[in-house]
Amino acid sequence: MNVNFLKLIIFVVMGDRDFQDHRLDQYLGENTTAEPALLKELAEKTKAEFVTYHMISGHIQGRFLSIISKMMHPNHILEVGTYTGYATICLAEGLAHDGKITTIDRNPALKDFYTPFFERSGYHDKINAVISDAYEYIEQSDEVYDLVFMDALKKRYIDYFELILPKMPSGGIILADNVLWKGKVLEEYEISDKMTPAIMEFNRYVAHDDRVEVVLLPLRDGISVIRKK
16 A cells, blocks of 8 residues: 555544545544533633643544443543543543542643543542652552553653553553554654654554554554553
């Protein structure tokens, strides 16, 4: 298959505006369960206040996270990278009755933004929002995680993976975001680019790890579904 054509397919699914077929984007949205009003408000406020607003999961990926969580009914979810809390709420939708989600971000400035949305979501008592270095927090934790969403420092994905996997039961799921990195994993990268080779290394690493099984999906910016055997 022509590489440029393959990139076009990936970018359409990912939502990159340089390659986006807006009709397909609209069709996907129209035929995906509607975005809850609170999350739509959160997304619009993120777009208005942050130049990095594209980092939120958004409608389609958000519904994907929600449905995975609802299929699993996890007791404990770990989210590495809170940002403005969009994915946090999506993941919380499927928690077991007495379940909780621990979401970690090292940026304390975000707390004033996401806290009101967490309070209005109906899941406030299930969300443990932690301001910390994620690696340090997880390393010191003795908790077990049924479902994990990794969406923080891409260069540390392998470190997070190795730290988290022993804290998961058989059948636990890790979702790793941004594993296509705007299609850069298909290209030759600049020597100054440290992120792309780190993501490529992570993708190879988990694909050849016999402790897990993985499928890499071209959803938005790429998401790996990794199941512990």
